[in-house]
Amino acid sequence: MKRSGPRALTRPGKGEVRQEAPPPEFAAVIGEVFSERECLALRDLVDLGGDGYRAGLVGGREADGVRRSTIAWIPETPEWHWVEARMARLMAEAQRITGLEIEALEERLQIARYGAEHRDGFDWHSDRGAGTLARRRKLSVSVQLSSTVEYRGGHLEVIGDGRTWRAPRAMGTAIVFASFLTHRVTPVTHGVRHSLVGWAHGNSVR
Numbered sequence: 001m002k003r004s005g006p007r008a009l010t011r012p013g014k015g016e017v018r019q020e021a022p023p024p025e026f027a028a029v030i031g032e033v034f035s036e037r038e039c040l041a042l043r044d045l046v047d048l049g050g051d052g053y054r055a056g057l058v059g060g061r062e063a064d065g066v067r068r069s070t071i072a073w074i075p076e077t078p079e080w081h082w083v084e085a086r087m088a089r090l091m092a093e094a095q096r097i098t099g100l101e102i103e104a105l106e107e108r109l110q111i112a113r114y115g116a117e118h119r120d121g122f123d124w125h126s127d128r129g130a131g132t133l134a135r136r137r138k139l140s141v142s143v144q145l146s147s148t149v150e151y152r153g154g155h156l157e158v159i160g161d162g163r164t165w166r167a168p169r170a171m172g173t174a175i176v177f178a179s180f181l182t183h184r185v186t187p188v189t190h191g192v193r194h195s196l197v198g199w200a201h202g203n204s205v206r
């Protein structure tokens with residue numbers, strides 16, 4: 001895992017080189033968490049996954065307008081334990097960076113697929129909610145599972161420090177942020193974006 005410097009150079013396309021803005025307080029970028037091969041294997045779960053991975057959703061899609069994506073759950077079988085182990089390590093690092101105390105990962109991990117065919121995305125929201133688990137969410141993580149050339153739109157944006165921060169897109173990069181921060185995924189306009197999403201939990205605010 002590589003923690004990227006605050007002013008890493010990226011090439012967003014069309015020959016333009018842009019200085020990436022540093023993440024706001026309570027957010028961090030951790031690079032190279034998953035290899036390309038691992039990202040592709042995770043993507044297959046939602047691309048090839050049967051209805052068994054689509055519990056609770058109508059046709060694999062959520063009905064409300066806030067979230068438009070197809071999701072799959074990481075199976076809780078031994079062959080997928082490496083994903084949870086990697087995410088636990090990542091969350092431990094995120095805890096050190098953000099100073100937010102976490103106790104455990106209490107929810108299953110998800111793979112999300114955002115396709116241009118429905119302009120999939122996820123409007124502004126916070127991951128903390130009133131539910132038993134949702135109110136214990138402390139850290140949210142999104143791992144970019146698609147390469148930058150595979151889609152347009154689909155930007156993960158987080159509001160913090162009084163500004164809107166746009167997350168880096170390199171495949172295998174993790175973006176970690178406090179679950180109370182408002183964030184969104186802008187509509188995908190071309191191609192498909194995949195992400196691995198998870199949460200770490202702990203005592204309310206401490």
Ligand SMILES: O=C(O)CCC(=O)C(=O)O
Pocket residue numbers: 112122127142143156183184185195197
């Ligand atoms: O797909 C992402 O990068 C983030 C999704 C998200 O915000 C969520 O599932 O709560």
Ligand SMILES: [Fe+2]
Pocket residue numbers: 125126127140183
């Ligand atoms: Fe979210």
